[in-house]
Amino acid sequence: MRTNPTGRQLRLGAELRKLRERAGLTATEAGQLLGSNQTLISNIEAGRSGVSAERVRALACHYDCADKALVEAISRMTGDRKRGWWEEYREILPAPLLDLAELEHHARSLRDATTARIPGLLQTREYALEIFRQAVTELSPPDIEHRLSFRIKRQAILFHEDEPTPYEAIIHEAALRMKVGGSTVARQQLQHLLDMSDRSHITLRTITFDVGAYPGSGQSFYYACGPVPQLDTIQLDQSHGVAFLDAEAQLHKYRTLFERIEAVALSPEKTRELIHHVMREM
Template sequence: MNDEESVMPALPGPSVRRRQLGNALRRFREEANLTAEDAARVLDCHASKLSRIENGQSGVRARDVRDLLDRYRVDDPAARVTLEALARSSYQRGWWHDYSDVLDPGYIDLIALEATASDVRNYQTLLVPGLLQTESYLRAVIGAHPGGYQEEEIRQRLDVRAARQQALTRESAPLRLWTVVHEAALRHAVGGVPAMREQLAHLRELARLPNVTVQVLPFDVGAHPGLDGPFALIGFPDLRDLDVVYLESLTGGRYVEAPEQVRQYAHVFDRLRAIAASPKRSLAFIDRLRDDL
């Protein structure tokens, strides 16, 4: 196999998945006590090519990932499936690529990660989590954006959100969502009272899904570990060192990928869910808020 066959250019744009894959392959190679030159011989390519794979600068085919994992003696089937899926996703054109002209690259990467991830741990302060938003609620959020959007672009963003939300109800391994929502987000009547009543009812209904857990962080907890703002932990339980944190801002999303920093966010989330109302009490709380509107 020559270099061109073993290392093909991945789809342009987001690269978080390639960096995840490269980091994991590097770790497994080092655990196997192999040099980059040793591993490159598996793919019949130069060590520089392997370096670009491990740095997330180049894509690598799933079959080559299998060969590398065989050489590294990685027998864990879950790890192999996850890494091969990440490799394939770098070449497969997902539905989200049709919206690349209107979406921030970081947001596109978020959607792609959710397509291959197994769980998301999300903390929100002022908004209902995107995966749980209704169309009316999201339309109000989009309409409040200072940049302003034309109706066609608003429609496209609504379509993207609806497609993204299907990850929660897909037949094969639906995405597991555990969210801690601050009380402020639920009392903020985004879109007006009717839209917020609909949103709270929708939130209550989705929380009945076996793969969705909703907890409310009430005002009376006072100071808490989440004061620095919202975040989303995108997880791969069988390979936790692939977990990343997504941080959203006015100018676009960014990612925290360093394992020690990701672990800090995971610790914060664990503390938040420990002090938040239980899932059962949270649903009762949501019902009371809706009745009071």
Template sequence: MALRTTITERQRRLGSELRKLREQAGLTVSDSAASIGMGRVHLTHVEAGRTAISTERLHGLCASYGCTSSTYVDALVCLSEAKGKGWWSPYKGKLPTAALDLAEMEASSEDLRSYESLFIPGLFQTEDYTRSVFQASDTVATTEGVDTSVRFRMQRQALLTREDSPKVHAVIHEAALHVRFGGTNVMRRQLLHLVELADLPNVTIQVLPFTAKAVSALNTPFCLLTSHSGALETVQLDHPEQSLYLHAPDAVARYRRQFERLRTNALPPVNARATPVSHDSRDSLGLIQYVLYTL
């Protein structure tokens, strides 16, 4: 039984879900493994994401754990049978594993909700803005590395306009509109690009103003991804060294509530088709236009 040397977030998630089901059922690793004709050590490796499990045995485990949700079981089967290959595959060995994990998760997502405090979200960045962000970062040390990272981020954005594109709802703190990555001209094009993207039917963009009550710009940026018909939810948190993924129900619920607070306190979404006359109150488009005027 060959063990994986690199474990992806998808593989780690499958193992975590199976371990959670087993613990909820009150079964030991030995008893669970015996129920499907598998060795205890083998199942331990499966739960750690270090090795695969057949679809037949996966169904057997779910049955022994008393899992009756067909949607959830189907989601686990998808995690197990996925090959992990996609447009991001050529970047293996060139970019951190966390970047590839995020691309794979986005590819299967149906709903993305994110909050950013000091940056424009990566899915909304222009090429020049992205380049300036990486050039100012300590995480990419070479020109070739910057070029690769920029190209990768631009390819990620294809999911916004694909045939089965997910719903994307982003809350961006006003501070991110003022941090001038790349200078004035780059920021002007970036803000205009935000307005253009907001016209997509699956994209919602709101700005959280400095004046928002009981909300701080220091809130941790995060992305809440929902996939497999809502059966799986993951919170992704960026970190300079390694991204953090949370999927415990209480953690997901906490960030879901946090996003609702941010969304509620943010200005109404950008609506590029609204006429100036209809702007009788503050909204996200008006604030973006104001920042553009002051650049």
């Protein structure tokens, strides 16, 4: 019995609960269909108990789920029992940060929309260090070092030789012009953006000041695409910590929001021109 299920284990249970509820079955009824009881179903749906791919398929059959792609995607969530690199931080950093790294590891692609900061996956070490130093809750030097090393390791998904994760970021011009860490650190950060934008799997776009108000103005969010749209996830940074959203209406809202922001953003080519311009002005 798990006492601290990971975000991925919780999501697996949540998806099984959604299928059961759509079928109009109670946990007791679902347990009876498996020849078991309500406790087993409740523990699976809460992420406290593991579940095999075969049992997931059996439950989906009992729930009359005809979406084979979704069922197979959920079934595959049961098979990865290896400890990820983020587990070495299990007793060091807040659990939601580890869940974020796990989410990124399994994502098919990532979309980022930011206003006041360069996205974490694109930050240089020096830029990230200054961000952590200015955290609302003052961090101790060891805490800063742990968070810094964790952030740098997260960036590895963009550098895999065989299959780097496709990544698209929309960054407001304000974030480009902020001299985080001073002019030298800021220029190095902008050069890093240019270098990263040369990679074929990375797309950078910018919202300029001239756009004025735009859909979702002032809001930052992170969208992780799963193997099927129903398994997408939104991550938000909030004052009380990291929040993950996965309700169907929420996914539709933020998917649409990103597309609307994208429509008013500069092209990747114009974005590179703007970054060069900002660097010259520093």
